[in-house]
Amino acid sequence: MKPFLAVIARDLRLAVRQGGATFLALVFFLLTVTLFPLGIGPEPALLARVAPGVLWVAALLAAMLSLDRLFQADFEDGSLEQLTLSGLPLGGIVLAKIVAHWLTTGLPLLLAAPILAVLLNMNSEGFAALLLSMAIGTPALSLIGAIGAALTLTVRRGGVLLSLLVLPLYIPVLIFGVAAIDAAVHGLNAKPHVLLLAALTLAAVPLCPWAAAAAVKLSLE
Amino acid sequence: MKPFLAVIARDLRLAVRQGGATFLALVFFLLTVTLFPLGIGPEPALLARVAPGVLWVAALLAAMLSLDRLFQADFEDGSLEQLTLSGLPLGGIVLAKIVAHWLTTGLPLLLAAPILAVLLNMNSEGFAALLLSMAIGTPALSLIGAIGAALTLTVRRGGVLLSLLVLPLYIPVLIFGVAAIDAAVHGLNAKPHVLLLAALTLAAVPLCPWAAAAAVKLSLE
Amino acid sequence: MDGMGQFFAMGGYAFYVWPAFAIVLVVMALLWFASVRGWRKSEQTLAALRRNRRQRESDEA
Amino acid sequence: MFQGHDIACERGERRIFSGLDFEISPGQALVLRGPNGCGKTSLLRIAATLLKTATGRLFWDGADVAENPEQHRARLHYIGHQDAVKGALTVRENIATWSQIRRPSDNRIDDRTDAAMAAFGIAHLAETPAQYLSAGQHRRTALARLLASRAALWLLDEPTVSLDADGTACLQQAIMEHRADQGMVMAATHIELGLDDVEFLQLKTQ
Amino acid sequence: MFQGHDIACERGERRIFSGLDFEISPGQALVLRGPNGCGKTSLLRIAATLLKTATGRLFWDGADVAENPEQHRARLHYIGHQDAVKGALTVRENIATWSQIRRPSDNRIDDRTDAAMAAFGIAHLAETPAQYLSAGQHRRTALARLLASRAALWLLDEPTVSLDADGTACLQQAIMEHRADQGMVMAATHIELGLDDVEFLQLKTQ
């Protein structure tokens, strides 16, 4: 457990040192959401109608963009091979890095979402569902994204390839997340959607670190 | 002129070699636009209503994401200092790289936009304005983005900082671009918006390479 | 309703008026104290560093 | 005792070397030599289990390394061309972090880190962020990890790159003490390391 | 003739060296020496106009370099720690690209590129993408640029890093011919370059 926490602590410290990465992922989320009213116009009813979709799409993009921080820097300067050689199981190391990633991206997104929902004039019935679906869904974004991040390690400037791999995998999270909020907004039962989302995240916990570790191993050869 | 073209040729060749970057920027655009119907639901009228905004926002994001290719790789492996030392004026080199960037991102976006507009059920009155505004607006995205890309060179994992710097600067392009299409869709005169967009791009041509060159020089110190 | 109560009720808009003024004062105060504290601390650090240096120089001499 | 039997290596679908045997006993040093591109780096990465062999196996005290690679990795230090030094962290943090991950139950990490920095002549840079280091100072920071947490086997890929005479002497001293302590060293180099009583393994270009 | 007068350098708001003078005449070589962190790399970058001096000026045949830095840059080659070799391009493309940018009107680029690769013993790798090169092969590719397009002044920062004996000999040969051709060389190094008739500039840590 101790080395697991040491890896998390290391990643968090690096995130804070490197220009407050936490703060910045958040700002990207904020900015993308701000672009939409600029693009589709200021009508409150229209904005309220598209709010759940816009929020989740922006969260997807923000999570995806911060993925390259997950392994890339460590890969380029040799830290990833040192981590591999630390004698800990690689799956555990990868999971620790995923946890650190969620703490610095998913969590801030979750906290900012209600404010943005107000800006987009979202119906207040949907707030609880928004928070719940984000709390359950964003860990899945970090978990699934880790596979993509690991697969694109050896690809120079893999950023766009990463999005090509990861965004399709994110689609179920998007669909269930939005469905939960929409149901709540229309006074329907959001529970089935939330449960499906939870099932998705729970399934990702054992599978994704394992797959990402395999991809990392490949990239070091 | 010849070395200017040589720099463009070099960047294009690298773009093509490195996993078809052209193709990938396009795919990001495609994917982001595809996420929207999933997020906000399939109603044709609603989609048509938001189509110009979604297209332009997605174009902004795709252009912004591909910005880190502009200087970062060359900076890290020392090519940027070699380019600086080539004896050509740095502003010219930067402009050449911007042209290459537009050819590999702006141009494909421009070509793909009409297809996506059809998918989003956009009113066909708007197609000419869409193409025109994109043709005039996307060069501005590459030009303005170059400043942000150059400023964040020495910042490790500057990706998210880049978005914070660049997206606010992109907003006028977004607003005029969308306004032109919206005007055309509603049978109004799109010309004033297009002219303003053109003025923006023309003003950016001399200013941006100069500012970006200053930032590049800083980062090499 | 007495004068004071009327004053605090702000014609029924107390929920808006008071938080607005409060947040302005709080943010301004926070910014003020943070800045002044930062400045004081920097003065102290600077003085300590200079003292160290003078000490070392006199030790060496 | 660390042994390799009949090792062959393929990179990019091309055979680099094959039929290679080596053996290092405690206290011994094996220096890999050979022209550019003959496979020294590849062999070191194989020894670190970062690269798979095409054929052949590695043994540690007679046990096949492939059976428990994690255990093998825990007992080695690999310092390659990329030196895993983070510009955003100070020199001390750079060194201590790895000890915390590798030896979490060690409660003398701070002392060891100080000793390691002193041994490589970078104690005065302890609080400097690594991005301000010169090439040689950078290298010394990477090498100091060797001393900050113990490992029986050191795999060093051109460790003296960028080091001045003083830095090279620090490294020699560290290797000497490591060997006196029954440690093993496997190093690739083009220039004289200045170690005594070493064995050479000459690789040839195929 | 390339001269520096009373040069001082600051990095990270700290003075690295000051009051430094140097002079290189055609055919001459100046070797910078000094411990890690004394400012060799910084001086080379100053000579390349990549870094600004805190005080002091550079002169080329008596004319101040700062008046026309582009012209100065066109007459020098700088090979630093980062070697500007692109993994996605082949060895030949890596070398030829720079000639096309630096000397666009030269119509013998292909011949020169071939000759440069031969001189550094990498002709057999001409069509190999650079990402498959070993450390030494990588370095040779970077060095081959020196010969592919002519420049009067060579600024070399630890050029022999990763080179084997044969690679070092290639470099020595290249430098010799360059000097015979009235070229100038300014090199930083920790190990013997094996050149004759060089001057040394010893930098000290402040």
Added chain:
Amino acid sequence: MHYFANPARFTRLAGIIQPWAGALAAILLVVGLYLALVVVPADYQQGDTVRIMFVHVPSAWMAMFCYSFLAVASAIALIWKHPLADLAAKASAPIGAGFTFLALVTGSIWGKPMWGTWWVWDARLTSVLILFFLYLGYMALWQSIEDGQKAAKAAAVLALVGAINVPIIKFSVDWWNTLHQPASVLRMDGPAIHPSMLWPLLIMALAFKAYFVALLMARMRMELNLRRIRALRLAERTS
């Protein structure tokens, strides 16, 4: 202009200005708040919510003023290389961001009773929000480049580019539709607002301005000290 380039001279001057400006700000603030909350009568249309104006409008003015100040200081730093201009620009950014934040929050709070919503994507509101992002970007850039001199130049380039952008945003967004009040104080043909409201407003605005000056002095002195501390630390490390 180079008279104050001497940091010692500046420190002395700042030592004098800071307490006076601080005291002025405190007095004006107390007077202004008393007038705004107690003396001014409730508006016949907006009721007591009109009082929010006395903090909202000065905050909004300061938000724009600080950015202009920042941009001018950046230009001076880039063109004339005045050694204190960098510091002035850096020191003013958090203050400006603070006021922009206040303009947004007080505006939102005012918007709820007046327009029935916390936020609309109206021209002026949107451009203030973007101004806030520009401040954040500026500060983040300073933060993420370690080398002080480099950070100063990079941030100055950004500030100038952003400065060109601000009016563009303002005008482009203006052609949408506007819910927000048109200018009624800062107008060509004189203020169109009742004097009983105008005076408290001007007093509050002056208080904010004095607060800005005092804070700027404190922050500039802090930045100057931090610069010296860094230099001393660096010198110590290597000796």
